[in-house]
Amino acid sequence: MPLYCSSVGTKIPHILGGRRRYTGNHVESNFSCFFLASKTLKNSHHIVSVSKLNQNWVSSIMEEQKSIGLSASLDSDKYSKELDIAVRAVQMACSLCQKVQDGLISKTQSQVQSKTDNSPVTIADWGVQATVSWILSEALGSINVSIVAEEDVQTLSKANSAGLLEAVVRTVNECLAEAPRFGLKGPSSVLGTSEVLEAISRCNSNGGPNGRFWALDPVDGTLGFVRGDQYAVALALIEDGEPVIGVLGCPNYPLRKEWLSYHHRYHRIISKLMPPTSESWDKGCVIYAKKGSGEAWMQPLLHKSEVLVWPNAARPVQVSSIDNPALATFCEPVEKANSSHSFTAGLAHSVGVRKQPLRLYSMVKYAAIARGDAEIFMKFARSGYKEKIWDHAAGVVIIQEAGGVVTDAGGRPLDFSKGIYIEGLDRGIIASAGAKLHDKIIKAVDASWGSSCL
Numbered sequence: 310m311p312l313y314c315s316s317v318g319t320k321i322p323h324i325l326g327g328r329r330r331y332t333g334n335h336v337e338s339n340f341s342c343f344f345l346a347s348k349t350l351k352n353s354h355h356i357v358s359v360s361k362l363n364q365n366w367v368s369s370i371m372e373e374q375k376s377i378g379l380s381a382s383l384d385s386d387k388y389s390k391e392l393d394i395a396v397r398a399v400q401m402a403c404s405l406c407q408k409v410q411d412g413l414i415s416k417t418q419s420q421v422q423s424k425t426d427n428s429p430v431t432i433a434d435w436g437v438q439a440t441v442s443w444i445l446s447e448a449l450g451s452i453n454v455s456i457v458a459e460e461d462v463q464t465l466s467k468a469n470s471a472g473l474l475e476a477v478v479r480t481v482n483e484c485l486a487e488a489p490r491f492g493l494k495g496p497s498s499v500l501g502t503s504e505v506l507e508a509i510s511r512c513n514s515n516g517g518p519n520g521r522f523w524a525l526d527p528v529d530g531t532l533g534f535v536r537g538d539q540y541a542v543a544l545a546l547i548e549d550g551e552p553v554i555g556v557l558g559c560p561n562y563p564l565r566k567e568w569l570s571y572h573h574r575y576h577r578i579i580s581k582l583m584p585p586t587s588e589s590w591d592k593g594c595v596i597y598a599k600k601g602s603g604e605a606w607m608q609p610l611l612h613k614s615e616v617l618v619w620p621n622a623a624r625p626v627q628v629s630s631i632d633n634p635a636l637a638t639f640c641e642p643v644e645k646a647n648s649s650h651s652f653t654a655g656l657a658h659s660v661g662v663r664k665q666p667l668r669l670y671s672m673v674k675y676a677a678i679a680r681g682d683a684e685i686f687m688k689f690a691r692s693g694y695k696e697k698i699w700d701h702a703a704g705v706v707i708i709q710e711a712g713g714v715v716t717d718a719g720g721r722p723l724d725f726s727k728g729i730y731i732e733g734l735d736r737g738i739i740a741s742a743g744a745k746l747h748d749k750i751i752k753a754v755d756a757s758w759g760s761s762c763l
């Protein structure tokens with residue numbers, strides 16, 4: 310339960326019960342304590358240093374809160390409907406992706422198209438975007454739904470893409486026909502080509518500092534997806550520039566963290582060798598959180614023919630309690646073109662991380678930190694690369710509510726208020742299970758940045 314300081318309108322961390330929890334969103338590198346940006350004054354980044362608060366002062370705020378009944382539970386219903394719909398929509402999207410990925414792996418690579426930037430795009434990207442867009446609009450009213458998403462309809466609308474478009478329309482209709490199984494209303498009749506294209510192109514918001522919009526990455530980690538490995542469906546609701554709901558669907562996330570480091574194909578072979586009753590290789594989950602709730606949750610993916618009954622066996626997740634770098638695992642992108650492996654290796658070594666990095670495609674890395682399966686995530690892209698909001702927004706809320714910290718390398722929160730890009734990002738992105746590890750990494754970046762080639 311987050312606390313609110315009524316005098317300055319500033320949220321302070323949950324310090325009861327001996328568990329480290331960060332409900333704020335800013336860590337200052339010069340202090341080993343944490344700092345919290347005011348929700349009410351979020352654009353001015355009004356900051357209070359918790360280390361400067363003495364115990365009596367904190368206790369008196371807690372007493373004051375008790376007596377005047379101020380609590381986050383007053384807000385507990387806020388975004389509940391949106392979260393419910395978003396989780397169900399992501400469950401559906403994961404089911405669509407699994408079917409397409411199974412088809413991709415068992416058949417040829419012919420379904421993989423090339424975007425202008427040469428990244429592979431599959432039926433799943435457009436299929437998920439159309440499905441999520443249609444579901445959100447239907448459930449919340451299209452007038453209330455504004456979406457920023459990765460895909461556009463240019464490639465799909467080309468004359469020589471007729472076969473691909475047909476496959477997308479078929480995939481979307483197959484998926485929407487299953488909507489009642491996920492507790493959602495599907496279309497009364499099959500969607501035509503123009504309706505599917507309409508749903509995809511409706512995701513044309515440019516984001517910005519005011520109002521509400523959704524940020525969707527239909528298939529994050531497209532390379533992982535086409536290689537039969539990890540990928541994620543990422544959906545976030547951003548309000549006034551701040552992510553307030555995060556939902557991450559991770560269809561290939563194994564039940565046991567040890568198997569995260571195995572390639573998914575190996576996992577598939579083992580699954581075939583194991584008796585069908587064995588759940589030991591079970592995989593797939595949806596992780597989600599609502600800003601300020603102090604909780605992050607994980608549901609298993611719905612299996613074929615199961616019906617989603619809320620909360621669908623959800624259980625809370627929280628970050629790891631490991632704060633000793635020697636015991637910590639750090640994760641980073643698989644592709645060294647997306648983040649400098651040599652720079653992060655140097656950082657890890659200098660802070661005393663001894664384990665091999667866990668290299669994962671997509672925002673599954675954020676899920677790994679939130680679930681406590683790894684302690685640090687670092688991404689240092691080449692200079693000039695601009696991070697996009699849909700690649701991070703959902704993960705940031707989930708990690709923060711699971712008790713972790715996400716900032717840029719200067720210790721500042723990521724800024725989701727400037728459009729589709731995270732503007733002003735200082736060097737790279739760091740997510741950690743706690744302030745102690747976070748602070749060490751930030752100091753190590755400062756110490757070695759000058760001699761890096763980034």
Ligand SMILES: Nc1ncnc2c1ncn2[C@@H]1O[C@H](COP(=O)(O)O)[C@@H](OP(=O)(O)O)[C@H]1O
Nearest residue numbers: 528529530531532642646647670671690694700
């Ligand atoms: N040169 C680059 N540097 C950094 N990130 C990049 C990049 N090119 C693409 N990306 C981003 O990295 C994401 C994949 O993340 P990761 O490397 O962690 O698996 C991509 O998401 P998509 O796969 O959705 O396009 C894309 O947004």
Ligand SMILES: [Mg+2]
Nearest residue numbers: 526529530700
């Ligand atoms: Mg992406």
